[in-house]
Each structure stands twice: as structure tokens, then as C-alpha cells.
Amino acid sequence: MSEANWYVVHTYSGYENKVKADIEKTIENRKLQDQILEVQVPLQDVVEVKNGAKKNVSKKMFPGYVLINMIMNDTTWYVVRNTRGVTGFVGPGSKPVPLTESEVRPLGIKEKEIEIDIEVGDNIKVISGAWEGTIAEVKEINQHKQSVVIDVEMFGRATAVEIGFLDILKL
Numbered sequence: 001m002s003e004a005n006w007y008v009v010h011t012y013s014g015y016e017n018k019v020k021a022d023i024e025k026t027i028e029n030r031k032l033q034d035q036i037l038e039v040q041v042p043l044q045d046v047v048e049v050k051n052g053a054k055k056n057v058s059k060k061m062f063p064g065y066v067l068i069n070m071i072m073n074d075t076t077w078y079v080v081r082n083t084r085g086v087t088g089f090v091g092p093g094s095k096p097v098p099l100t101e102s103e104v105r106p107l108g109i110k111e112k113e114i115e116i117d118i119e120v121g122d123n124i125k126v127i128s129g130a131w132e133g134t135i136a137e138v139k140e141i142n143q144h145k146q147s148v149v150i151d152v153e154m155f156g157r158a159t160a161v162e163i164g165f166l167d168i169l170k171l
Contacts (some may be wrong), residue, residue, distance in 0.1 A: 007096050010086070023083050032075070037069045038069040065090070118148065123136070123170075124170055129164075137151070149162050
């Protein structure tokens, strides 16, 4: 069986949520939950200032696009491609191109849950990023965000810093 990947689907502008709802309904009706795993319209929180008042709103990161995590085969391609509002997959010709892990990561979409054998109080070494080489004690573990919180010395005092699971090594 093939592996599931994230694909980008182009839609009519303003139809992203309708396309998402229609695909999810089709998944349910055709029992494709094991082939089309997730449909997302990536949002970002922004602060808008209107009439001098600040307001937090969610805006679409990519208007006119929907992300779909699915196993590409003739059935799933047909279902997505023939959903009302979809103009096609992103890729050359009719061949959809999956997103790479480095393209998916900044979108806040987790490819796989990472299991670690670290507990609060354990010492870790940061192996990449701004704090590379730092050895610190784990103060907090956030499984949902796939990160740990450590204290690092900055400007003569301890400051809490969040580091992703992929950037640490247990000592």
C-alpha cells in the first residue's frame, strides 16, 4: 500500500471551506477514511486594526488552495478532482506533486507524532537551531506541540525556551 502525502488542490477563490466540506462528506459517503486522511484550509491569526480597534481574526494562508493528506490512487484522484469548486491539483500537467516534509513543517501540520523517552528533570543537549550545543534540564514537555521547555541563560538570567523534539538529544 502506498504512503499518504500532502497534496495541494487549487479551488475557486472563496470556495475553500465549501470544497473541504464537500470532500469530507464524500469521504464519509464512500468510506474512504483510510485513503483520504485529512483535508485542511490553513489559517493564520492576524491582528486587524479597524476604526482604531485591534481585532484578532483568522485569515487563509493560501486563498484558493486546500491541503489534502491522502494516498494517491485513481479513486482518490477522481474524488478530489471531481469535487465542485476544485480546478485541479498543483503539479505539472495532470500529475499531482506531493509536498515535501520541509514544505509541510512551517504550515503547522504534523507529519508524524514523535515519541520520546524524556521526562521532566532529564538533561538534554540541543543538536540544532539557535541553541545548538546547549545542555539543559527539561522543565516541561508539550506532547501536542512536540516540544520541550528548557531554561537557558540569557542576559545573566534563566529564560524559558521551547525546543522541538527533533532538535534535542537525551543525555
